[in-house]
Amino acid sequence: GQQVMQIPQYQHVQEGEDFTTYCNSSTTLSNIQWYKQRPGGHPVFLIQLVKSGEVKKQKRLTFQFGEAKKNSSLHITATQTTDVGTYFCAGRTLVYGNKLVFGAGTILRVKS
Amino acid sequence: DVKVTQSSRYLVKRTGEKVFLECVQDMDHENMFWYRQDPGLGLRLIYFSYDVKMKEKGDIPEGYSVSREKKERFSLILESASTNQTSMYLCASSLATGGGHQPQHFGDGTRLSIL
Numbered sequence: 437g438q439q440v441m442q443i444p445q446y447q448h449v450q451e452g453e454d455f456t457t458y459c460n461s462s463t464t465l466s467n468i469q470w471y472k473q474r475p476g477g478h479p480v481f482l483i484q485l486v487k488s489g490e491v492k493k494q495k496r497l498t499f500q501f502g503e504a505k506k507n508s509s510l511h512i513t514a515t516q517t518t519d520v521g522t523y524f525c526a527g528r529t530l531v532y533g534n535k536l537v538f539g540a541g542t543i544l545r546v547k548s
Numbered sequence: 549d550v551k552v553t554q555s556s557r558y559l560v561k562r563t564g565e566k567v568f569l570e571c572v573q574d575m576d577h578e579n580m581f582w583y584r585q586d587p588g589l590g591l592r593l594i595y596f597s598y599d600v601k602m603k604e605k606g607d608i609p610e611g612y613s614v615s616r617e618k619k620e621r622f623s624l625i626l627e628s629a630s631t632n633q634t635s636m637y638l639c640a641s642s643l644a645t646g647g648g649h650q651p652q653h654f655g656d657g658t659r660l661s662i663l
Contacts, residue, residue: 442590445588460579467649469651469652477656478638478654478655478656478657479591479638479654481652481653484651486649494576494654511604512559524590524591531600535596535606536593536652537589537593538583538590538591538592540588540589540590541590
């Protein structure tokens with residue numbers, strides 16, 4: 437079964453609204469990566485979080501890693517039509533054989 | 549810039565055929581991966597390789613095999629294609645350094661249909 441859970445599966449927002457996707461693991465992660473896949477495209481690496489409680493920002497995107505290193509979130513402020521796509525989290529832990537395990541992804545659609 | 553090239557963007561094959569999906573990367577990456585992507589399931593790891601002639605099973609290896617004869621090339625083989633292998637297949641590569649903290653770089657994917 438899925439070892440990294442990601443919610444919601446799908447979100448449709450009005451342009452200018454905020455958006456958040458959440459990622460949860462049953463085991464402690466050594467790191468977590470986030471990827472974005474545009475419609476018809478391939479996943480592209482956005483960022484990696486390694487430290488407990490880490491917060492990183494990329495313009496309107498804010499990434500957080502939980503204190504217990506079991507959950508993470510991606511928050512987009514004031515969405516734009518260019519934000520559409522599927523956002524994946526991917527966690528790594530020795531429990532998973534140190535492989536990167538992807539969440540199912542959150543599909544974001546933005547209405548203009 | 550890293551380039552991961554998959555040989556076909558779209559492929560249609562028949563049940564029972566032996567299917568080869570090719571992937572080449574140009575950045576001298578040690579690690580290479582094959583995933584399949586299905587709606588609602590995300591990316592699931594089929595096989596990966598950390599070095600030439602080395603391969604390890606991922607989460608869903610049944611019905612697949614791989615070959616890595618050269619560092620830059622990683623091939624996925626469907627021994628006898630079945631309809632439940634209809635999917636999008638993504639190849640990725642990454643550097644081996646950094647204790648597993650390197651990002652993965654993906655190809656454009658091959659959308660495979662088995663009739």
